[in-house]
Amino acid sequence: MAAKFQTWWQGLRYRGGGTMVAWLLHRIGGLAMVIFVGMHVFASFLTQQFGSGFGTTLNIIYQSPYFQAPLYFFVIFHALNGFRIILLDTFPKLLEYQREVTWLQWMVFIPLYGLVVFFIIAGIVSGE
Amino acid sequence: MRNRTVPQPAMSFEYIMWMFTRISGLALLFLGAVSLVMAFVMGARELLDMPTLARWTFFPNPNHVVNSKIPDVTQGWANAYWQIMQIVIAFFGISHGLNGLRVIIEDYIGNTIWQPMLRGLIFLVWLFFTIMAVFVILAS
Ligand code: HEM
Numbered sequence: 001m002a003a004k005f006q007t008w009w010q011g012l013r014y015r016g017g018g019t020m021v022a023w024l025l026h027r028i029g030g031l032a033m034v035i036f037v038g039m040h041v042f043a044s045f046l047t048q049q050f051g052s053g054f055g056t057t058l059n060i061i062y063q064s065p066y067f068q069a070p071l072y073f074f075v076i077f078h079a080l081n082g083f084r085i086i087l088l089d090t091f092p093k094l095l096e097y098q099r100e101v102t103w104l105q106w107m108v109f110i111p112l113y114g115l116v117v118f119f120i121i122a123g124i125v126s127g128e
Numbered sequence: 129m130r131n132r133t134v135p136q137p138a139m140s141f142e143y144i145m146w147m148f149t150r151i152s153g154l155a156l157l158f159l160g161a162v163s164l165v166m167a168f169v170m171g172a173r174e175l176l177d178m179p180t181l182a183r184w185t186f187f188p189n190p191n192h193v194v195n196s197k198i199p200d201v202t203q204g205w206a207n208a209y210w211q212i213m214q215i216v217i218a219f220f221g222i223s224h225g226l227n228g229l230r231v232i233i234e235d236y237i238g239n240t241i242w243q244p245m246l247r248g249l250i251f252l253v254w255l256f257f258t259i260m261a262v263f264v265i266l267a268s
Binding site: 027030031033034037038041042044045048049062063068072075079082083085086089116119120123 | 150153154156157177178179182218221222225226228229232257260261263264267268
């Protein structure tokens, strides 16, 4: 138990910098998508086969801006970060520039996600 | 500057799943891009809120996008080509995601008796969701 506690504590104190943040967001986003995709498939099955209202209930949650905004953050981040991982794994020489590539990734992410946020806010404003 | 040596991995379950994660990741990016572009080509130009865009990108199924108030989804979408596309996307998405879940779990539990048991459980969950998704696609 003591050993386990220590690992957690060391984990919390470990300062991996920008690439560690990327790893953490990648992991959280992957998990979030597994839960989202799973519930979504299950709900559409219930709705399609048994006319259950569960799918509609979930859709109302899924379509709300408060759900959309974090979901798109994680989806876009996971997709871009996954692409970076694949790229660096395929061309290991680029690992020397891992930090720079991670910054470049943020430079792609920010305008892309900014556009999404813009669409979400525009949707709220126009009362969709 | 350090030189990094890259180990040559042997064929193992772990290596195959590592490879699969990368291939399915690239496949999801590619299939998503194709679906989104084709949605625009085939006339999905109105009412493009974010949920609608997501539906076009990852699951271009007439039954699915009908929620999005886009007219005549049955034109061009309700055919075997898009059914196969959806099955492939669903297969890659579910397999990639659940294998990722397995990696995360095994990172934290280590090599205990739980490891093979949870592997079995995840396999059953994978089977369940794959069959369910294919069923939903073919029945719509
Ligand atoms: C959009 C295209 C996607 C790409 C390019 C992508 C790429 C990747 C890559 C390369 C990894 C391995 C990370 C590593 O080895 O450290 C990974 C892990 C993972 N992915 Fe994806 N992925 C995508 C979509 C998805 C989707 C849709 C889901 C959920 C259904 C998902 C869930 C996960 C999970 C749970 C992990 C494990 C995370 C971890 O080990 O920390 N991914 N992804």
